[in-house]
Amino acid sequence: MIVSNSIIRVRYAETDMMGIAYYGNYFTWFEVARIHLLDSLGIPYRKLEEQGYRLPVLETKAVYKQSVHFDDNIEIKAFLKEMPTVRFTINYELYVESHLVSTGYTCHAFTNITGQPIKPPEIFMIKLKNIFK
Amino acid sequence: MIVSNSIIRVRYAETDMMGIAYYGNYFTWFEVARIHLLDSLGIPYRKLEEQGYRLPVLETKAVYKQSVHFDDNIEIKAFLKEMPTVRFTINYELYVESHLVSTGYTCHAFTNITGQPIKPPEIFMIKLKNIFK
Amino acid sequence: MIVSNSIIRVRYAETDMMGIAYYGNYFTWFEVARIHLLDSLGIPYRKLEEQGYRLPVLETKAVYKQSVHFDDNIEIKAFLKEMPTVRFTINYELYVESHLVSTGYTCHAFTNITGQPIKPPEIFMIKLKNIFK
Amino acid sequence: MIVSNSIIRVRYAETDMMGIAYYGNYFTWFEVARIHLLDSLGIPYRKLEEQGYRLPVLETKAVYKQSVHFDDNIEIKAFLKEMPTVRFTINYELYVESHLVSTGYTCHAFTNITGQPIKPPEIFMIKLKNIFK
Numbered sequence: 344m345i346v347s348n349s350i351i352r353v354r355y356a357e358t359d360m361m362g363i364a365y366y367g368n369y370f371t372w373f374e375v376a377r378i379h380l381l382d383s384l385g386i387p388y389r390k391l392e393e394q395g396y397r398l399p400v401l402e403t404k405a406v407y408k409q410s411v412h413f414d415d416n417i418e419i420k421a422f423l424k425e426m427p428t429v430r431f432t433i434n435y436e437l438y439v440e441s442h443l444v445s446t447g448y449t450c451h452a453f454t455n456i457t458g459q460p461i462k463p464p465e466i467f468m469i470k471l472k473n474i475f476k
Numbered sequence: 477m478i479v480s481n482s483i484i485r486v487r488y489a490e491t492d493m494m495g496i497a498y499y500g501n502y503f504t505w506f507e508v509a510r511i512h513l514l515d516s517l518g519i520p521y522r523k524l525e526e527q528g529y530r531l532p533v534l535e536t537k538a539v540y541k542q543s544v545h546f547d548d549n550i551e552i553k554a555f556l557k558e559m560p561t562v563r564f565t566i567n568y569e570l571y572v573e574s575h576l577v578s579t580g581y582t583c584h585a586f587t588n589i590t591g592q593p594i595k596p597p598e599i600f601m602i603k604l605k606n607i608f609k
Numbered sequence: 610m611i612v613s614n615s616i617i618r619v620r621y622a623e624t625d626m627m628g629i630a631y632y633g634n635y636f637t638w639f640e641v642a643r644i645h646l647l648d649s650l651g652i653p654y655r656k657l658e659e660q661g662y663r664l665p666v667l668e669t670k671a672v673y674k675q676s677v678h679f680d681d682n683i684e685i686k687a688f689l690k691e692m693p694t695v696r697f698t699i700n701y702e703l704y705v706e707s708h709l710v711s712t713g714y715t716c717h718a719f720t721n722i723t724g725q726p727i728k729p730p731e732i733f734m735i736k737l738k739n740i741f742k
Numbered sequence: 743m744i745v746s747n748s749i750i751r752v753r754y755a756e757t758d759m760m761g762i763a764y765y766g767n768y769f770t771w772f773e774v775a776r777i778h779l780l781d782s783l784g785i786p787y788r789k790l791e792e793q794g795y796r797l798p799v800l801e802t803k804a805v806y807k808q809s810v811h812f813d814d815n816i817e818i819k820a821f822l823k824e825m826p827t828v829r830f831t832i833n834y835e836l837y838v839e840s841h842l843v844s845t846g847y848t849c850h851a852f853t854n855i856t857g858q859p860i861k862p863p864e865i866f867m868i869k870l871k872n873i874f875k
Binding site (some may be wrong): 487488489503504507508511520521522525546547 | 620621622636637640641644653654655658679680
Binding site for chain 1 (some may be wrong): 774786812
């Protein structure tokens with residue numbers, strides 16, 4: 344299993360008039376954590392795009408257990424639990440002061456620039472095979 | 477079952493460098509459709525908040541079948557399929573030129589201003605009982 | 610002078626914990642009005658992009674006279690006051706129930722896909738010459 | 743003069759289909775830098791709100807000199823150049839790899855919860871008097 348840890352600090356722009364973070368913004372935080380996970384693998388997403396890959400989201404879910412607020416520091420754990428095949432899933436856990444406040448996942452496939460599904464880049468598979476073997 | 481139809485036009489701000497709408501923005505569109513569903517019931521969400529109710533999201537999911545693009549007109553159908561209890565779910569279907577491009581749901585509970593779960597407003601339940609009887 | 614009128618309804622996602630619309634979201638609304646202005650000229654921005662043009666923002670300003678709130682219907686007037694040259698400016702006025710609540714402008718130049726300044730598309734100039742003559 | 747330095751990393755969500763960061767997102771980054779400036783003064787904005795103060799934006803401007811891209815690290819300098827009176831201005835400079843890519847400002851006033859202008863909090867004025875004397 345691959346795990347990465349990221350910290351984001353809730354922006355005022357991310358709150359709504361309920362006084363809490365708007366539910367749609369969690370998906371941007373998932374992105375931050377996902378980018379970080381790829382960084383930690385030595386495969387920055389920016390590089391993948393430069394090589395013609397795209398990693399669109401096919402499906403996503405979030406569960407909100409406790410509200411988060413402006414200025415909260417959220418620790419986001421991103422998990423890749425299985426060797427990717429054509430599709431793969433990243434799981435997320437969000438913590439504020441060690442309390443689990445939210446969970447979620449995103450499901451992805453590699454595509455080319457025009458959106459056609461393609462095999463994952465070789466470097467990606469090699470790195471992951473070493474980890475998941 | 478209650479159904480409402482909304483149209484949103486994809487904003488440039490809602491696209492990303494993949495040339496498609498960013499996956500997190502769908503949740504704002506769900507909101508637009510949800511607000512519209514409440515309007516169609518004669519219970520504007522603004523009024524509910526004025527009366528001390530809040531309707532936070534407890535869980536949400538989106539499935540992306542086809543990308544949507546800048547300037548696309550998206551028809552969003554929002555469905556309330558069952559008589560709400562303490563929790564209730566709204567389902568969404570997004571169409572571009574009659575093609576189903578995305579589905580999703582949001583799960584809600586009524587709370588007071590401080591986030592404590594409370595019974596749905598009476599007017600809400602009366603209206604819905606008439607529809608679901 | 611060219612004027613277009615657009616209506617946007619403030620989304621919950623666009624509010625912040627101050628209970629009003631977040632100041633950065635006005636620039637998305639300016640975009641909505643700008644797209645609408647181009648539509649009204651018979652030159653949809655989508656078409657301009659398909660022909661290889663881009664219209665990045667070089668400068669923008671907003672003045673906030675009165676707060677706007679969730680569910681407000683904002684009427685946005687967009688003005689093109691002068692025949693465009695290499696650069697051109699669009700002015701905006703935002704009204705809620707006929708009260709002027711905000712003003713602003715965006716300054717633009719036409720560029721190609723790689724961001725190099727280029728002459729405006731001929732159809733754009735022809736249409737505008739007819740209006741500004 | 744008071745200066746603070748912040749770093750933000752451009753999120754995918756902040757890009758648009760032009761392949762660059764959307765112009766409206768700079769105002770969120772200004773906010774991040776502004777919050778950081780208050781932190782550096784020992785007056786977290788969160789605390790100000792808890793004491794009943796609000797700091798709405800009255801006016802803002804941004805100048806875009808060079809595009810910024812996904813994954814760019816942007817260094818944001820925020821400046822408070824003058825002793826605040828009823829209104830005050832914060833200036834921003836954005837740098838990518840030491841190149842100035844954007845400038846801007848936000849103009850603010852202190853208000854109470856209902857939006858009425860009020861005197862700045864005493865602690866704010868005391869701290870600033872020591873710096874600007």
